Amino acid sequence: MARQTVRILRPFWFLTGGRMKVRKLWILLVAVCLILCFLLTSYISTQNTKTDSNIGDFLRNIVKKQNKAKEIKDVSLKSTTFEAHELPLLANGEIDTRYMASVGNGHVATVIYSNTTYVNGLYSGQEGFSHRARVPSKNAIRVHFDPFVEKDISRHFILNTEQGVWREIINHKHFVVIVNIYAHQYYNRLLVTQIEFMRIGRKTDEIIEMRLENNEGGPSRDIKFADPELYNHQYGKAWKLSGQIAQTELSGKESGIPNQKTAVYVFYSDLPSKLEVNTDSTHSHMWTFITSIDQDEQVAKKDFDDATAVLITGADQKGRVSGPRALFDSHMQMWEKRWHDGGIEVDDLALGKYIYGSMYYILSSLPSLYPTNQPKNQFFGLSPGSLANGANASDYMGHNFWDTETWMYPPILMFYPEHAKDILSYRWHGREAARKRAKANGHFGTRYPWESAYTGAEVTPGRICMACRENQIHITSDIAFAARQYFSATRDMKWLNEWGREFIYDMADFWQSRVTPRKGTDAWEIKGVMCPDEYARNVSNSFYTNIGASQTISYAKYLQCVAGAAPPPDDWMKKATGLVEVIDTSQNYHPEHEHYIRGTTVKQADVILAGFPLMWNVGQDVRKNDLDVYEQVTDPLGPAMTWGMFAIGHIELRQYNKAADLFKRSYSRYVREPYKIWTEVVKGMGAVNFITGMGGFLQAIIFGYGGIRLRVDELTFDPVLPPNVNTLNFKNLKYLGSVFDFFFDQYKISIKVERVDPNHAIKLQTEDGNKYAFVQGQLIEFDRTSGRIFSESKLTCDPPVDRMDQRVAVRSLPTNRAARKNT
Incomplete structure (x- = not known):
């Protein structure tokens, strides 16, 4: 054994002048082991830091192999x-x-x-x-x-x-x-x-x-x-x-x-x-x-x-x-x-359990919707590990990220809009800290921190990821988009006039002050950001970030009109529509940012989020290419919610077999039995109980297979059944005060109207032009097809157009080998 040790460590003899004794070799070997143990321990304690490194990936694989706990069977035959x-x-x-x-x-x-x-x-x-x-x-x-x-x-x-x-x-x-x-x-x-x-x-x-x-x-x-x-x-x-x-x-x-x-x-x-x-x-x-x-x-x-x-x-x-x-x-x-x-009700027991588990863990972190014995306290948001986790150096310490608005919020909004308002109220509660965060960097309005807790101030551990703290600013537009969706779903004028309009206006003010002119052009750009892909730490013109900024400014103008307030200054809209949209014209896809090299590994869903949830109109061909390009390079050990977004994209394109594979990937590797506990990455790794992943999974059900899209002036649908499911029912969906069950099977759609809001005359129109009025107690049935639900009492303001006028064509890729070398 000693000879083998000498042979293995011979290259390190120079550390002792080339005359190392066997005893010293053992000392060195023990030291190396201790260093590896220290690195492993450090990694485990900070593994859920929203970023990774090469040594982190290496150690993650070690932990993965050593963390294969016994799977315990769930013996219940009830989905709940x-x-x-x-x-x-x-x-x-x-x-x-x-x-x-x-x-x-x-x-x-x-x-x-x-x-x-x-x-x-x-x-x-x-x-x-x-x-x-x-x-x-x-x-x-x-x-x-x-x-x-x-x-x-x-x-x-x-x-x-x-x-x-x-x-x-x-x-x-x-x-x-x-x-x-x-x-x-x-x-x-x-x-x-x-x-x-x-x-x-x-x-x-x-x-x-x-x-x-x-x-x-x-x-x-x-x-x-x-x-x-x-x-x-x-x-x-x-x-x-x-x-x-x-x-x-x-x-x-x-x-x-x-x-x-x-x-x-x-x-x-x-x-x-x-x-x-x-x-x-x-x-x-x-x-x-x-x-x-x-x-x-x-x-x-x-x-x-x-x-x-x-x-x-x-x-x-x-x-x-x-x-x-x-x-x-x-x-x-x-x-x-x-x-x-x-x-959500399905006739598949296993899938039903995953759905109920995901809804339960998110809902149990949210305050009651109904009267309680005493007034409820201010709500302080949803953390990726739920309210039941968040100790020091684990499970994101109970902090709030974009996870709240981008991943958990959308499925909650469709069923429990009052919960959605509670979530937004946390951000409004922290607006003074967000205002100071913007001002500290010479900007206007409110810039929300990447991680926040009690005060609303920035609490991202700089010792772990300073780039996350300083550069991951897309969270401000993620919050603005969530607010946009809340008003689209409710037209809550009381919320709008009390604080909703100001809430979004301040975030738009930040973005208009954050953009800079692009030299030699009439365009505007955003430099020095971290993408949702956290492997890209300091880049310019992140496709996702630029879209979010543009949407925030455009929507602020729309809400000013709806509220009867003065419009933003004219140059705000020039900046919103003049932001660059990077595109590779030779290969017809969106590079993640201006200097992205095709083939470079990305951590998680980024560009594909433009199609959903942002619903940015990129065209079907580009949408398909974006999905294909980034599916090939997304880290297979990335976070759970990513794969549901790919599934949604392929359902849009009617690529159902591919969507089914990605949908299964979105939950099968992340759920620990028997209590349906999700981990952030592959089983046993990352934060628990990862309600961010649950949110992505639920979105794949509602917006993927349900085909539901909540737009500024209507709710559209185009449903298809998940694999091995014969019936799917969205129970008591909420839209503009109306409450209805949305049930479908292979052949038909049934909508049972439970309640209507007298302030909104809701109509349903199918793809073939048939129209139905929402009347309380009515059952509407028709062949399964696409359609839209809308109010005839339209707002007089024109909805924002989700587009930018400027496109920046980037050079085509080097080879995949070169791209990997540069990663």
Whole structure:
């Protein structure tokens, strides 16, 4: 072995003057191993940084091979329920919470049996170190028995997305124990654990002892809590924790930007070490343990007290008596209403599970749509890892990116427009920080940061990716486009006049100040940006970025007209239409940016996003070429949402077989069973639970196979069934106040109108010219074809034209080999 080591390391002898001893070789070998371990550890801790390097790719492959955890089967035959007989485990036998289900209500969330609870908007750490502040879990409660009882027990572990509850069922020949854990939808500061014991089988005088263990973990480093105080309460013993976050996001005082040390208050039930019950009892027994968390002490206390009163009286918030299950019933009813108000139904069980799982994890990170026990707090956005994740140095630390508006937002908008407004409200809430971000670089308006958290200020870790922080500015137009889609879907004039118009105008003001004249021409350009493809870090005239800037300015002019306000200065539109659109005229495709060399690897979907979601009219031939060019060079280990966009493009072109392959790729390699946990890249890699990928997958269903396009003045459709699916139903779609089911199979489309808005006379016109009026309760049926849905009460302003007048032809490529060499 020593000789082999000498032979391998002989090239490194020059480090010791060519006279290295074997002992020194071993020292060097150990040092090399330690360095590799350090690099591996560093990479893992920062693997989800929205960028990669060559060493990162190398180490990613190593982790991929070493991270092949056992796949656990989902045995449930219901699309809304994920059930298993075992839990994902680490090598040491502990629960692998990385692949566990989560519960949340938009205010609080937790990964089941983890030692952490997170609260929306609660962060600790300065700037690039800002991350979700960990509240030690009070609801990660497991029930255990002595070994003699345990040997006769079987356990089932269920996530019921329909009811928004995690359930562990413990079966014994003499009893059943059911443990429910959920984030309450009405008392939305609460996490609840309920343990129910029910006797079955023969009677016995035996006392059953249930040991209770809570995975609280160690003290939080993020929040400086005082010692727990006893909270005297009419429903048994309880406790109160109070504290402040350890560190604010900004180091100094920023005028107009909230930056105080946020307070945290936690009220929680006392947890005994054991529960005893006689199995001879003829009644079931239920114990409830609740935790209430808020930044306001009185708010946290009120939800705790009011929920406790429900437990005492057995009546829900409307006074309806349902015994000890009243608290759960009121929660479940709100989830059932939420699902009734929107969703996607297919007749394929596996696909249906992926759909329900994706909708559930996104919705559980959003606040309730319905009245809650107390007013809801300001919503602080959707992070790629959902509300249940975001620790320091993992899962993007709970930050918000373009992921929110570009990937998660569109499917939510189609079913839950009020949620969409909540998402936009976070950006409006952070407008002062965005205004300062623009001004700091000598620009006008609002420039939104690449990563934001509590204050809305830039919190991208510069130590990881300074180019992301400084150059990835397309997020401002991504936010503007989301706002454009909201108004297109709702024509919400109250929103427009209160803050929507100003919101978009300020973003347009940034773009008109960010463009620069192109020397020797009448054109305008945008230099020094990072594309959505994060391998291109500092380029000029990114095709996607230029389009977004043009659309933002044009739409701002449109909304000024709709609101009856003064139009922007004339030179704004000259800049919008005069921005360069790079095109390779010899090969009829769009280079990603002005100096892109065909064949260069790209990280993720970029140019193809012009066709969708931006709906930029590039022409069918160019659209096809763009898809073909970039499919060949997109990193196969790239993020999940990319492949759904390729699928949408090929469905547009009616290339259904190719679309089917890419659609399957969009989810099959990223979902971990049994609880449908998505990872950012290939299974086991990147952020979890990656709701960005779920958003891309849902878009492939709605806008790909549903063929739906939300345009400025109409909603168009051209549906086709996904593989192995016979029926697809978009339940309670929303458009201009109308609510309708959009059902189709191989032969026909059925539209059932549930509600119409009297302010909008909605009509449907099919491709062959047939017209139908939307009337409440009406069922409209016709042969499957394309068509449009529109309001006859049109706005008087002309919708923006998505085009630029300037094109810059770039030189044709070198060979693919040369391109790869230059990558």
